[in-house]
Amino acid sequence: MENTLQLVRNVVPSLTTKKHKGQDGRIGVVGGCREYTGAPYFAAISALKVGADLSHVFCTQEAAPVIKSYSPELIVHPVLDSPDAVRDVEQWLPRLHALVVGPGLGRDDALLENVKGILEASKARGVPVVIDADGLWLIAQQPALIQGYRKAVLTPNHVEFGRLSEAVVSQPATQLGAPLDGGDRHGAVLRLSQALGNVTVVQKGEQDVISDGEQVLVCSQEGSGRRCGGQGDLLSGSLGVLAHWALRAGPGKTGGPSPLLVAAFGACALTRQCSQQAFQKHGRATTTSDMVTEVGPAFRRLFEA
Numbered sequence: 001m002e003n004t005l006q007l008v009r010n011v012v013p014s015l016t017t018k019k020h021k022g023q024d025g026r027i028g029v030v031g032g033c034r035e036y037t038g039a040p041y042f043a044a045i046s047a048l049k050v051g052a053d054l055s056h057v058f059c060t061q062e063a064a065p066v067i068k069s070y071s072p073e074l075i076v077h078p079v080l081d082s083p084d085a086v087r088d089v090e091q092w093l094p095r096l097h098a099l100v101v102g103p104g105l106g107r108d109d110a111l112l113e114n115v116k117g118i119l120e121a122s123k124a125r126g127v128p129v130v131i132d133a134d135g136l137w138l139i140a141q142q143p144a145l146i147q148g149y150r151k152a153v154l155t156p157n158h159v160e161f162g163r164l165s166e167a168v169v170s171q172p173a174t175q176l177g178a179p180l181d182g183g184d185r186h187g188a189v190l191r192l193s194q195a196l197g198n199v200t201v202v203q204k205g206e207q208d209v210i211s212d213g214e215q216v217l218v219c220s221q222e223g224s225g226r227r228c229g230g231q232g233d234l235l236s237g238s239l240g241v242l243a244h245w246a247l248r249a250g251p252g253k254t255g256g257p258s259p260l261l262v263a264a265f266g267a268c269a270l271t272r273q274c275s276q277q278a279f280q281k282h283g284r285a286t287t288t289s290d291m292v293t294e295v296g297p298a299f300r301r302l303f304e305a
């Protein structure tokens with residue numbers, strides 16, 4: 001654990017007076033619809049609090065005023081349900097360092113079709129993508145969308161992992177419902193990553209298991225017993241920034257594991273540390289907003305010690 005945390009520290013940029021706004025990260029979150037406005041907010045605000053300079057949300061028209069009202073810090077584009085959605089997002093891509101696709105996206109077919117176009121445009125430009133939540137629903141329908149794209153990280157929860165495995169490696173459904181033991185989980189994550197052409201996969205759970213098809217890392221940083229919604233969104237937003245930092249630093253700084261493995265490990269450790277710290281203060285009443293408040297102190301404790 002400690003050795004891998006040190007690798008994360010190696011990619012964290014220093015705060016100096018020589019930098020300009022945007023240099024340490026311009027992150028985009030694609031998600032936010034009528035039902036879900038919290039998820040993209042949690043992802044985007046977490047990216048900022050980890051250290052991105054600018055955080056954009058690309059959501060539906062209806063969701064935009066709601067998300068804006070949560071925070072003056074986010075830049076919110078009400079474009080995702082427009083007929084020009086792909087073009088509207090594409091024009092921002094040259095200015096974005098990473099895209100987090102899926103928190104609060106929903107499963108509307110027209111929206112998913114737009115997201116498909118956004119993913120294709122991101123791949124064409126080599127923009128790193130973190131795919132979470134309903135973005136993973138899309139990938140389970142069309143794995144070819146991400147096949148072999150080495151700058152992608154998928155962050156499935158238990159159910160999302162089962163869906164992806166069934167779609168990609170035809171894992172028997174009987175195995176999907178049952179909790180896998182440690183050894184099986186490693187193998188299952190490794191196989192899914194390999195089947196997707198070495199896309200990095202983070203299976204969230206009691207321990208987070210991370211693989212790029214070559215190595216497997218396990219994050220067992222102490223978290224809490226609280227399982228409120230939104231914690232995965234904090235993780236995917238944080239990972240957007242860390243992925244950018246790690247890829248920019250390159251394998252020379254991350255040692256043996258690939259940059260995206262190190263970034264994913266960092267985001268998992270941070271999310272769990274936030275959970276632990278928030279739980280110490282709020283106990284059973286802990287919510288993801290309490291965890292967002294802990295991002296700064298948790299980051300300092302893990303990565304700036």
Ligand SMILES: NC(=O)C1=CN([C@@H]2O[C@H](COP(=O)(O)OP(=O)(O)OC[C@H]3O[C@@H](n4cnc5c(N)ncnc54)[C@H](O)[C@@H]3O)[C@@H](O)[C@H]2O)[C@@H](O)CC1
Pocket residue numbers: 035036037038039040102103104105106133134157158159160229230232233
């Ligand atoms: N405040 C918000 O706006 C939030 C919105 N969310 C969004 O809600 C949408 C659906 O996400 P879901 O995660 O519900 O996806 P799914 O609808 O695929 O999840 C199915 C169900 O699986 C269950 N589940 C999760 N982990 C499990 C485990 N380890 N064992 C057994 N069952 C488990 C959950 O209770 C969930 O009801 C996404 O767009 C997501 O981003 C969530 O991120 C939570 C917060």
Ligand SMILES: Nc1ncnc2c1ncn2[C@@H]1O[C@H](COP(=O)(O)OP(=O)(O)OP(=O)(O)O)[C@@H](O)[C@H]1O
Pocket residue numbers: 133156157158204205206207208223224227228229230231232233234235268271272
């Ligand atoms: N059983 C568990 N014990 C400890 N930590 C857990 C457990 N399950 C999940 N976590 C942690 O909670 C965080 C979110 O994982 P979770 O599986 O809840 O994601 P999710 O379902 O996508 O969340 P969201 O509600 O944001 O969609 C991760 O950091 C993960 O490590």
Ligand SMILES: [Mg+2]
Pocket residue numbers: 132133157232233
């Ligand atoms: Mg989720």
